[in-house]
Amino acid sequence: MESLDYIDSYFKGELDPSDVATFEQKIISDPAFAEQVATYLSMLQVAKEESDDNKKNKFRELYNQHKASPSTSTIKRMWPSIAVAALVAGIIFGLYVFVKPVSASQFADRYIREQLQTMSVSMGTQDSMQATINLYNQEKLLEALKGFQDILQKDPSNFQAAQNAGITSLRLQRYNEALDYFKQMEAHKELYSNSAIFYQAITLMKRNDPGDSQKAKALLQQIVHDNLSGKEFAQEWLKKM
Amino acid sequence: MGIGSSYNISDQEIIEQLRHSGIDKIKSEEQLFNRYVYFIREGMSKHSLTEDDAFDAYSDTLLSAIEKISNGTFEGRSSLKTYLYQIFHNKCVDLLRKKTTNKQSVHRAESISDKYEQMSDPAKTIIQQLIEKSDWDLLKKKLTELEEKCRKLLMMWADSYADKEIALALAYKSADVVKTSRLRCLDKLRQLYKTY
Numbered sequence: 001m002e003s004l005d006y007i008d009s010y011f012k013g014e015l016d017p018s019d020v021a022t023f024e025q026k027i028i029s030d031p032a033f034a035e036q037v038a039t040y041l042s043m044l045q046v047a048k049e050e051s052d053d054n055k056k057n058k059f060r061e062l063y064n065q066h067k068a069s070p071s072t073s074t075i076k077r078m079w080p081s082i083a084v085a086a087l088v089a090g091i092i093f094g095l096y097v098f099v100k101p102v103s104a105s106q107f108a109d110r111y112i113r114e115q116l117q118t119m120s121v122s123m124g125t126q127d128s129m130q131a132t133i134n135l136y137n138q139e140k141l142l143e144a145l146k147g148f149q150d151i152l153q154k155d156p157s158n159f160q161a162a163q164n165a166g167i168t169s170l171r172l173q174r175y176n177e178a179l180d181y182f183k184q185m186e187a188h189k190e191l192y193s194n195s196a197i198f199y200q201a202i203t204l205m206k207r208n209d210p211g212d213s214q215k216a217k218a219l220l221q222q223i224v225h226d227n228l229s230g231k232e233f234a235q236e237w238l239k240k241m
Numbered sequence: 242m243g244i245g246s247s248y249n250i251s252d253q254e255i256i257e258q259l260r261h262s263g264i265d266k267i268k269s270e271e272q273l274f275n276r277y278v279y280f281i282r283e284g285m286s287k288h289s290l291t292e293d294d295a296f297d298a299y300s301d302t303l304l305s306a307i308e309k310i311s312n313g314t315f316e317g318r319s320s321l322k323t324y325l326y327q328i329f330h331n332k333c334v335d336l337l338r339k340k341t342t343n344k345q346s347v348h349r350a351e352s353i354s355d356k357y358e359q360m361s362d363p364a365k366t367i368i369q370q371l372i373e374k375s376d377w378d379l380l381k382k383k384l385t386e387l388e389e390k391c392r393k394l395l396m397m398w399a400d401s402y403a404d405k406e407i408a409l410a411l412a413y414k415s416a417d418v419v420k421t422s423r424l425r426c427l428d429k430l431r432q433l434y435k436t437y
Contacts, residue, residue, distance in 0.1 A: 004424045004427055004428055004431075005424055008420075008423075008424060008427075011356060024360055024361045024363075024364040025364075027360075027364040027367055027368065028363050028364055028367065034364075034367050034368065034371060035371060036431075037368055037371075038368050038371030038372050038375070039375075039431055039434070039435075040427065041353050041356060041357065041368065041372055042372055042375040042377075042380055043380065043384075043395070043427055043430055043431065043434075044353055044356065044398075044399050045353045045372075045375075045377075045399075046377065046380045046381045046384050047384065047392075047395040047396050047398065047399035048353070048396075048399035048400070049381065050381070050384055050385075050392070050395075050396055050399075051396035051397075051399050051400050052304050054396065055270065055300075055303075055304060056297075056300045056304070058271070059274050059296075059299075059300045059303065060296070060300075062271060062274050062275060062278075063274075063278060063281070063296060066275065066278050081279065081282040081283050081285075081286045081287075084286035084287075085282055085285050085286045088285065088286060088289055118382075118385065120385075130388075130389060134385070134386055137382065137385050137386070138382075138386075232292065232293070
């Protein structure tokens with residue numbers, strides 16, 4: 001703690017010029033101290049990245065809102081871009097016709113690998129939920145699933161617990177259980193954003209039993225048609241499936 | 242926040258709010274995002290980026306600009322729009338060049354280097370070499386294991402909020418308590434990282 005206080009004072013510009021020189025000399029002469037300074041900066045870096053990730057998530061929400069209700073002035077300003085984008089999109093679509101289709105299972109694999117490896121904790125989340133999310137983030141999936149199930153048992157209306165239990169079941173390849181949890185989520189009609197249908201589609205794409213691919217496709221079409229959560233992914237996948 | 246509300250205040254007001262931190266800073270970040278959100282479409286049309294990539298380029302542009310406006314590096318010699326567009330254009334080009342590499346590196350490279358820019362060259366070189374050896378994934382994972390309040394405190398600190406502002410935002414008794422808590426959180430994170 002003492003060394004952290006000292007390092008913190010240096011980077012906050014609170015040291016006298018003579019103390020600054022001593023600090024920098026210590027970095028050169030004391031490898032353990034240099035290591036502590038580097039760790040301090042690395043911790044600052046990851047905290048900044050975490051903060052930036054949160055902001056990007058907020059930006060994503062704003063962007064989704066924007067796409068749902070673009071203002072007239074925005075449309076006017078964007079019109080030339082829209083025309084060009086439409087042309088580009090047309091060309092890209094044309095190219096897709098000639099490329100080999102990618103399987104639904106591959107999309108699901110990629111999504112799970114890139115989007116569902118960790119869960120974030122939102123403000124106001126209760127301790128048991130946070131502790132269980134931590135288990136998930138440590139890849140202790142069976143323990144995490146048990147934790148989410150316990151929370152859900154105490155509070156069957158807990159949307160986040162149902163969603164997290166579903167995602168954990170999906171990661172554990174317990175597809176039927178995952179589908180049950182994602183269907184439970186559907187009951188929460190009051191929520192602005194509910195990914196229940198999207199997660200069901202991913203589970204079906206991943207399970208890949210006979211008929212699953214068609215069912216998943218129908219769900220993805222529903223997502224696009226009703227402008228539901230996951231629309232961007234659904235549009236992208238539908239083009240290539 | 243409504244989409245149209247970003248047009249109610251001027252660029253200069255947004256810049257002032259970003260410079261003065263506080264709760265208004267968060268609001269002005271959102272206003273800034275909404276004001277120039279059409280850049281995303283331009284990224285798609287002019288640079289042939291996918292929507293996701295154009296979104297990433299725009300988000301990274303804002304993160305970079307917000308940092309520079311907050312710490313006073315942005316001097317206002319050009320209009321905010323011109324300034325943002327220049328960064329956005331560069332990010333799009335970077336993305337196209339680094340398509341096969343980790344996109345996060347676009348932003349990471351410029352984050353903490355200015356913190357040790359002030360150091361004497363020999364000390365700077367040592368720190369630079371040690372930082373390059375950091376296990377970023379592990380450190381990030383350990384950050385998520387901290388208590389939520391601790392994590393939020395560290396994120397605000399990394400975002401250059403003053404201890405006094407953090408005290409107000411996270412309901413600490415004083416700036417001194419924030420400093421003590423911040424050092425404890427850092428110590429905890431360091432222990433988690435080093436004992437792994």
